[in-house]
Amino acid sequence: MVVSSAAPSIDNTVTLKFYDAQGSGTELSADEAKSVIHGNGENDSDTLLDPATMQDLAMHPLYKKGMPGRWQFDIPDRPVAFAVNWPTRRGFSFVVLDDGGAGFRAGRTVVFNYQAAVDAMRRLNAALDARPDYHRSNEWAAAYAAAESNLNLARQAGTDSDRGKYGQLALDSIHLATDTLLAEYGPQYAKSRGTDPQIGVTIDKIDKAAEWSTLAQRVSGSYGWVRIVFDPAVDDEEGRGQPDPEVYRQAVETAKAAGLKILGQPVDSYFANRYTTEGYLTRVRAYVNAFPQIDAWEVGNEVNGCWLDRKTDDQGTCTQQEVPHEDRIINKIEQAARYVHEQRPDAMVVLTLYWQIGTDSPEWSTFNWARANLTPQIRRDIDTVLLSTWVEDAPLGLAFDQVMTTLLDEFPGKKVGLGELGYWLASTSRLYWAFDPLDVASARRELAAYYYSAALGYPRSVGGGYWWDFVDEMPTDPGLQQAVYQVTDQLAN
Incomplete structure (x- = not known):
């Protein structure tokens, strides 16, 4: 009524x-x-x-x-x-x-x-x-x-x-x-259905590999995944004229030795618009060829963000200047997905969308962009579609179930999940608070506990999470560690 x-x-x-x-x-x-x-x-x-x-x-x-x-x-x-x-x-x-x-x-x-x-x-x-x-x-x-x-x-x-x-x-x-x-149903569902959940964290710094690998394994147990961000500034691609994956050899081998599975990210969305399609594919090839032991490859990160197909200013804001048509992100991910699919048929091919509706123009909205740009060929070559979620920029909240269900409907037969989580970084807008308006640390813990759990409760969901600022935030915050570990504990016991 x-x-x-x-x-x-x-x-x-x-x-x-x-x-x-x-x-x-x-x-x-x-x-x-x-x-x-x-x-x-x-x-x-x-x-x-x-x-x-x-x-x-x-x-x-x-x-x-x-x-x-x-x-x-x-x-x-x-x-x-x-x-x-x-x-x-x-x-x-x-x-x-x-x-x-x-x-x-x-x-x-x-x-x-x-x-x-x-x-x-x-x-x-x-x-x-x-x-x-x-x-x-x-x-x-x-x-x-x-x-x-x-x-x-x-x-x-x-x-x-x-x-x-x-x-x-x-x-x-x-x-x-x-x-x-x-939050309660997610682990119940994953455990009762015998799914293969991922409890993932993101590694964007390669020093102290033994320390972060140990911590990642401790909070994720046998479900542990790390997404390693291969940063062109770290491998000195610009200075060398080509990427140098060997810079990341120790990090990859240490993570594998700790029993962690790896999602490799050759190009973060921040860097994507500086590459031609051929340069993008060159970087993907270099890393895929260097690390056959990596379990999954993210061929495109936050691909519907305006900053991937537009030039950005010094503050990272999208301008009206578009990249050349042949260098649009859809061309990059199409070729990258095909390459990984053909060269590493045993590896999972992953694409990450950025959650946003209403906070940018409709052409960049999550589902609008996917329907307008992801061709049948791209969809065939992708195994998993993840959602990058920064709720202080673009809230989910009450819409979480509706969005996850729509994601499943949009990509029939594909696995889905969350591919990036974090809260209140200096680089975000900090427009919208979550869970606690006055205590950022408490809100961060509640956010991790909720989203890691809730993402598990869907058919074909890998869960994921992939906490972005893991290296800087989680080692010094036992409460944040516990928020992730309690999800692992519910799955295991």
């Missing part, structure tokens, strides 16, 4: 009434609502989606109109979902309002917080139905009961203020219940 304000909307226009994220029932002015949406910055994230496929249809559709001024969007010639970054007590989420699943078809006035809770509750119940073997904990039961109670109060409310109040409180509890379900 959808409860609307008495104020009518015209034709195909949806008017949104935003209430505060604290659940006090205070309607926000247009400027106040935008301030919440912006997080710590000035970036808009509102977008219109295809409710079934998460195709990004329109960027920044909101406009202000009326007295008092409220945010509105117009429904195009098809049903649409509305999505935006919005906080709960668990942090920011990519919150999707899809009006019962079918999308908005006619204009009206909508209490944002209430509609968000109604749609999130429907998705939570669908997630439960899809997991009949989930062993429900007392923590989950308490969160779900609070969600039901607040949602019932919102449904029965006689004012939009109370609908906004109890809708937001319900959304808080739905977020907790959803997180608890996915």
Whole structure:
């Protein structure tokens, strides 16, 4: 049931009434609502989606109109979902309002917080139905009961203020219940199905190889994977005129000796736009040929980021200057995937997408880009598709299950998982907080515990994780080590 304000909307226009994220029932002015949406910055994230496929249809559709001024969007010639970054007590989420699943078809006035809770509750119940073997904990039961109670109060409310109040409180509890379900079910699913999960970390520094290999093995046990980033600055490719894989020989052999499997990354996304297609392939060939013992190769990293096909300024921001057409990333990954597939048929061929919808233009959105650019040939030569996830730049939150399910649908027959995790690095935007707005270290631990666990609970998922700043952060943070190890422990015991 959808409860609307008495104020009518015209034709195909949806008017949104935003209430505060604290659940006090205070309607926000247009400027106040935008301030919440912006997080710590000035970036808009509102977008219109295809409710079934998460195709990004329109960027920044909101406009202000009326007295008092409220945010509105117009429904195009098809049903649409509305999505935006919005906080709960668990942090920011990519919150999707899809009006019962079918999308908005006619204009009206909508209490944002209430509609968000109604749609999130429907998705939570669908997630439960899809997991009949989930062993429900007392923590989950308490969160779900609070969600039901607040949602019932919102449904029965006689004012939009109370609908906004109890809708937001319900959304808080739905977020907790959803997180608890996915985090608890992931290891249950992987263990009961006998999957081959990966508990991965990323190595971007090769000194102290014995130390990081030992720690990686300790937190990941028999499920341990390391992604080794082969950095052109380290192997002095520019100075030598060609890459020198031997610089990484000790790191690779030490990791293998520790019982770790290796995902090799010849070209990180940061460096991709400086290569021609031939230069990119030269680097891939050099490393694949040098290390036949490596178990998997990442032929493209964060491939839908605008910075791979655009020149970037000194701050790393994409400019309007495109790389030559023949040097676009799709040409690079097509040739690299084919080479690895042919030369190392025993190795896993991996492609990593960057999670983003609403934080850049639709052409770079995760699923838009994949559908427009990944040819049948590329898809045939790839075994696994991973998702790079930086939630302070582009939140997931309540959308995690929807995104993972869409990823599975987009790549039938392929393995999926998370290919990069981290939180609050100096190089990120730090726009959107997760789990704890005041304690970064605590939030980082909760993020690791949640995403490593939740990613395991899907057919064909490898889990992954691949914590990016492993070498700098994890050795000095026992709590972060424990967050990853507890997932390993649940799988093993």
